[in-house]
Amino acid sequence: MEGSIRCSANYVPLSPITFLERSAIVYPQRLSLVMGDVKYTWSQTHHRCTKLASSIVNLGVSPLHVVAVLAPNVPAMYELHFAVPMSGAVLCTLNTRHDSAMVALLLKHSEAKILFVDYQLLDIAQGALKILSKTTNIPQLVLILESGQASPDTGNNSSPPGTLIYENLIADGKLDFEARRPKDEWDPIALNYTSGTTSSPKGVIYSHRGAYLNALAGALLNEMRSMPVYLWCVPMFHCNGWCLPWAIAAQGGTNICQRNVTAEGIFDNIFQHKVSHMGGAPTVLNMIINSPLEVRKPLPEKVSVMTGGAPPPPEVIFRMEELGFDVVHSYGLTETYGPATVCTGQPEWDDLPRDEQAKIKARQGVNHLGLDAVDIKDPVTMESVPADAKTIGEVMFRGNTVMNGYLKNLKETQDVFKGGWFRSGDLGVKHPDGYIELKDRSKDIIISGGENISSIELEGVIFSHPAVLEAAVVARPDDYWGETPCAFVKLKEGHTATAEEIIQFCQNRLPHYMAPRTVVFADLPKTSTGKTQKFILKEKAKAMGSLTKKKTSRL
């Protein structure tokens, strides 16, 4: 329109770096980070990140170079979420459960210039560098020590010559360094590899703009007021901790860091630090509700817990709320910066019976405020499916919190954006109230005698059996039915149940064709982000062979 001028006065590339700068002014003396005796204020965090960023630049890192980190949720991991972007580089957080071969592969793919590594993971990093040294340049290693740990020697592993020490980089950094801001808000801020549940990890590129918007949407959907106290259970290496490191800075909150996640640690931290918010995959919630009675103490105040990353069974939501937690259910993918939808609560739901409420809350919901739209579409015609809670289609996303693309994989990027929407590979339905509900990943849906069986729905029912701790359902190939549902079940300690009892339990609650035909009692293989590795279970189910023989009629 005539009269408008786009200039630096009214158009500044969005970046979460501004959250830290603002918090250092608004909340200078308030606690930003706590882990054991280590405590920093927002002013200190700002200073430390500035100095660290200057040292990263000093090491020869140029804008858009990749800087990798292999560390659990320790304060350094949090600081790197700001220091790396402030240096103009792109942060690549690596899964702490990867072995050296996978770390080497991802370092090579991302062409990382620096690898920050926690001392407890030094042997993995060293193994990776050894593999890399055979074919390519190796990144500069920077060792993160425990606070007060003076020596780089870590038990049997002494760091290789030339290794730098994290705290020295901060001590030697310049406080007058001016943070490098993105030239364009579309510039990458992070590179996140997917969990590798269904295929090899893909490198997902996040922009400053997307991270900024998803962080603010995260604060809103968690209903975080200023100065929340956030307990870190979600690994920061997974979708940058669902973008919450940036959200907590935006709200001047206190980050309570912990190396390991245990039910005892969670309750201790809640009491000690008056935690207001936390997050965790359904496996973490399951661990909480099944922890011994002496651990599960009544909460001093409501704690809001965001869950996602895998389908939370209604039973888990129900029992968490019985303990006094407020469960916020969110769904998304690495490609959507983690959380993309939220099952926004409605006051009328409060009048429903508790188990009914839990079922409604287990739905994946609606797009959050930072995302333009989520829809369920026919992947061929791209038509929206009717909102009848029955017609299955593919979940698709559109908006500013969808990734830039996959690193060095244009073909895959084009494929997932075909039709102008991001195709998630998840299958779901739309309810009449517009909320979506996931039924399966397209690779996991079970088709038995022409009927679709949702493994998520079936797992939810098995899960509500009082003896069941965990359940996963996969397809068992069948000569007559095509596939039949095969349940892998882990029982709670001290509980018993037979396969027949589990099958009967399901038949009493579901149409008969949906009940499992096979029940196997076993431990469930998991990814480090809490997802069941169904491909392993599928192999096992396949190895069992067909339940029915060819040419037999109905069972």
Ligand SMILES: Nc1ncnc2c1ncn2[C@@H]1O[C@H](COP(=O)(O)OP(=O)(O)OP(=O)(O)O)[C@@H](O)[C@H]1O
């Ligand atoms: N709230 C949720 N309910 C149900 N499923 C969820 C939820 N949140 C996430 N998921 C599942 O997790 C998937 C996203 O996982 P993520 O991006 O971490 O990597 P991955 O898809 O497991 O890895 P890969 O793409 O390499 O197989 C979603 O597509 C969905 O299937």
